[in-house]
Amino acid sequence: MRLIGLGLVLIAGAAAAQEAPFPIAAWSRTKAAVETEGSATERGAAVFNNWCSACHSRGPQNAPGTTSLQAKYQGSVPAALEDRRDLTPDLVKFFVRNGVAMMAPLRKTEVSDADLEALAAYLTRSRQ
Amino acid sequence: MPKPPPGLSERDFQAALRALEGVVGREWLFATDEDVLLYRDGYSPLWGEAEERFASAAVAPSSVEQVQGIVKIANQYSLPLYPISTGRNLTYGGAAPAYSGSVVVDLKRMNRILDVSARDKTCLVEPGVSYFDLYRHLRTNKIPLWIDTADPGWGGLMGNALDRGGGYTDIEFRDHFDAHCGMEVVLPTGEVVRTGMGASPQAKTWQLFKYGLGPWVDGIFSQSNFGIVTKMGFWLMEEPEAALQVSVTVPKRRDVVPLVDTLHSLMCAHTVPSQVTVASPVMAGNNPELVRLRGSGGASDADWDRFAAGAGGAPFWAAQFVYYGSSKVIAAQWEHTKDRLSSIAGVGFRETASYTFPLSDEQAEAVADKARYGIPSLNLFGSRTAPGAPPLEGHMDFSPMIPPHGEALIALSDYTGKVYADQGFPPSFVAGMMFHPRTMICFHAVPTFRNAADNARTRKLFETLVRGCAERGWPIYRIHPVFHKLGMEMFSAGDGSLHRLHETLKDAIDPNGIVSPGRYDIWPRRLRGTRA
Numbered sequence: 001m002r003l004i005g006l007g008l009v010l011i012a013g014a015a016a017a018q019e020a021p022f023p024i025a026a027w028s029r030t031k032a033a034v035e036t037e038g039s040a041t042e043r044g045a046a047v048f049n050n051w052c053s054a055c056h057s058r059g060p061q062n063a064p065g066t067t068s069l070q071a072k073y074q075g076s077v078p079a080a081l082e083d084r085r086d087l088t089p090d091l092v093k094f095f096v097r098n099g100v101a102m103m104a105p106l107r108k109t110e111v112s113d114a115d116l117e118a119l120a121a122y123l124t125r126s127r128q
Numbered sequence: 129m130p131k132p133p134p135g136l137s138e139r140d141f142q143a144a145l146r147a148l149e150g151v152v153g154r155e156w157l158f159a160t161d162e163d164v165l166l167y168r169d170g171y172s173p174l175w176g177e178a179e180e181r182f183a184s185a186a187v188a189p190s191s192v193e194q195v196q197g198i199v200k201i202a203n204q205y206s207l208p209l210y211p212i213s214t215g216r217n218l219t220y221g222g223a224a225p226a227y228s229g230s231v232v233v234d235l236k237r238m239n240r241i242l243d244v245s246a247r248d249k250t251c252l253v254e255p256g257v258s259y260f261d262l263y264r265h266l267r268t269n270k271i272p273l274w275i276d277t278a279d280p281g282w283g284g285l286m287g288n289a290l291d292r293g294g295g296y297t298d299i300e301f302r303d304h305f306d307a308h309c310g311m312e313v314v315l316p317t318g319e320v321v322r323t324g325m326g327a328s329p330q331a332k333t334w335q336l337f338k339y340g341l342g343p344w345v346d347g348i349f350s351q352s353n354f355g356i357v358t359k360m361g362f363w364l365m366e367e368p369e370a371a372l373q374v375s376v377t378v379p380k381r382r383d384v385v386p387l388v389d390t391l392h393s394l395m396c397a398h399t400v401p402s403q404v405t406v407a408s409p410v411m412a413g414n415n416p417e418l419v420r421l422r423g424s425g426g427a428s429d430a431d432w433d434r435f436a437a438g439a440g441g442a443p444f445w446a447a448q449f450v451y452y453g454s455s456k457v458i459a460a461q462w463e464h465t466k467d468r469l470s471s472i473a474g475v476g477f478r479e480t481a482s483y484t485f486p487l488s489d490e491q492a493e494a495v496a497d498k499a500r501y502g503i504p505s506l507n508l509f510g511s512r513t514a515p516g517a518p519p520l521e522g523h524m525d526f527s528p529m530i531p532p533h534g535e536a537l538i539a540l541s542d543y544t545g546k547v548y549a550d551q552g553f554p555p556s557f558v559a560g561m562m563f564h565p566r567t568m569i570c571f572h573a574v575p576t577f578r579n580a581a582d583n584a585r586t587r588k589l590f591e592t593l594v595r596g597c598a599e600r601g602w603p604i605y606r607i608h609p610v611f612h613k614l615g616m617e618m619f620s621a622g623d624g625s626l627h628r629l630h631e632t633l634k635d636a637i638d639p640n641g642i643v644s645p646g647r648y649d650i651w652p653r654r655l656r657g658t659r660a
Contacts, residue, residue, distance in 0.1 A: 062507055064506060065509070101520065101521055103170075105165075107167065107234065109236035
């Protein structure tokens with residue numbers, strides 16, 4: 001059994017809610033539709049919530065991608081993609097379209113090129 | 129540029145692509161190398177080798193009419209198509225076609241939840257609807273119904289059901305094909321068929337009664353290539369008042385026999401409603417003596433029990449399952465279960481989680497075994513990430529079916545462990561998973577790699593396991609497209625009469641052989657003998 005402490009989840013959820021432009025429904029970590037209005041960063045947050053957060057949210061619960069990156073980098077960079085300050089748009093696009101390890105690439109019927117631009121803007125917002 | 133399908137000239141291929149573009153629009157035809165590679169199977173056991181299966185292009189319709197238009201063009205040019213729904217059937221081929229050169233028909237854009245009936249506890253969905261999508265719809269609209277999700281929630285109801293996948297909740301819902309009720313299919317001729325009551329134009333019961341009138345044909349559209357399914361109905365589980373997750377442990381290796389017999393009996397009596405996993409805490413791990421025993425091919429019960437006694441006293445077997453319903457009924461079911469199992473010396477009973485529903489968002493987020501409560505996630509991938517270890521590159525599921533007998537679980541574990549060891553892989557350990565009411569599936573995640581040398585080893589291992597288990601009476605229930613031919617060879621009774629029947633049907637339903645050539649080794653007449 002992998003029993004998860006509710007307190008830890010609430011703390012992680014609160015941290016996400018403070019920063020994300022859209023409230024994230026904790027039960028799914030996804031949003032129904034990618035927003036077509038708002039800034040690229042805001043639309044990128046919606047794309048992230050919809051397609052990435054089920055693996056890459058701040059976690060560590062319910063975030064196997066974050067767990068994997070923690071194992072890989074051992075804390076030398078933040079395990080959660082939303083906390084990284086070193087990502088570039090090209091790097092984000094590369095991994096979305098090529099995948100890595102167990103992560104399969106995302107097709108254009110899933111994340112369109114326009115969605116991907118917005119996602120890259122969101123994950124590199126600290127550089128802008 | 130991607131290569132055209134075998135037998136089709138570059139000129140005709142380009143003409144066909146232009147025609148497809150006319151159906152779906154420029155944005156939704158994908159024919160550059162960069163775009164087509166997005167349909168590659170990242171877990172392919174043939175990665176980077178000449179035989180790896182590649183699409184020649186992909187086309188993404190948004191409606192049934194566009195699917196019909198695509199089929200019409202395919203017939204005109206003898207263009208092989210390969211429909212996918214969400215394209216996430218990873219470990220069983222992903223979005224890559226069974227036959228290289230096929231044009232993938234990516235149905236992800238057809239992602240509408242067409243109907244949900246809280247009163248009738250049913251839904252009707254399009255191919256691109258994922259488990260996440262339907263779960264979110266039910267939560268957002270406060271509809272007190274559960275989905276039954278496959279382990280990765282990004283998969284889709286339709287694709288998983290058509291490949292006969294499974295989940296974890298009540299028996300009526302976790303066999304995903306069995307839980308469907310009615311479908312709409314675009315036949316290879318372009319004709320649209322609705323099955324069951326859907327064939328009666330005014331029927332109010334398309335999602336309520338499976339059979340309709342006359343032969344029930346739904347089964348031929350699963351694990352096959354007889355059409356492109358564009359709508360599918362499903363029965364959904366009414367949200368229970370409560371749930372109780374429990375663990376039953378037994379101390380000795382041979383105790384698995386009465387444990388499984390009794391749990392199977394309780395499942396058949398509808399006392400135990402959920403999927404049951406029977407695993408061995410003792411057999412998991414990397415202790416050298418443990419690894420030796422797992423690979424020995426027949427260590428005795430005494431050897432194993434001696435090892436278990438010296439390994440900290442963990443129970444040899446642990447079974448996990450869940451009760452759903454009213455709290456009073458659950459308490460009675462649990463008590464009855466304990467009564468039935470109490471004759472096993474040393475049996476242990478533990479309540480590991482309990483819930484009352486509906487859950488708040490935060491409570492749902494905190495549920496550990498989400499799929500057992502119809503909550504989609506991608507947490508399965510987490511179980512494959514060992515801290516400090518390089519992540520796996522991929523795997524194929526090897527999924528033999530055995531009777532629900534403890535003896536069979538032990539025999540399979542002995543056999544497969546030795547196969548792994550003999551071929552230089554860490555010997556496997558086995559869990560028996562009772563998804564279906566009368567069998568256990570013993571999944572193995574056979575690793576795949578991004579290099580040919582390691583994949584050659586893994587393919588040899590996989591083939592040995594498939595053949596060896598079938599010879600012992602444990603054939604697989606589902607298999608990666610690279611091994612569809614091998615899989616069907618294990619169903620060779622009557623000199624392959626079942627396979628001949630499949631291809632007889634193929635010739636009748638798909639005379640030009642355009643839909644998914646080679647899927648589950650069903651080949652159209654024009655490509656028979658190719659078996660690429």
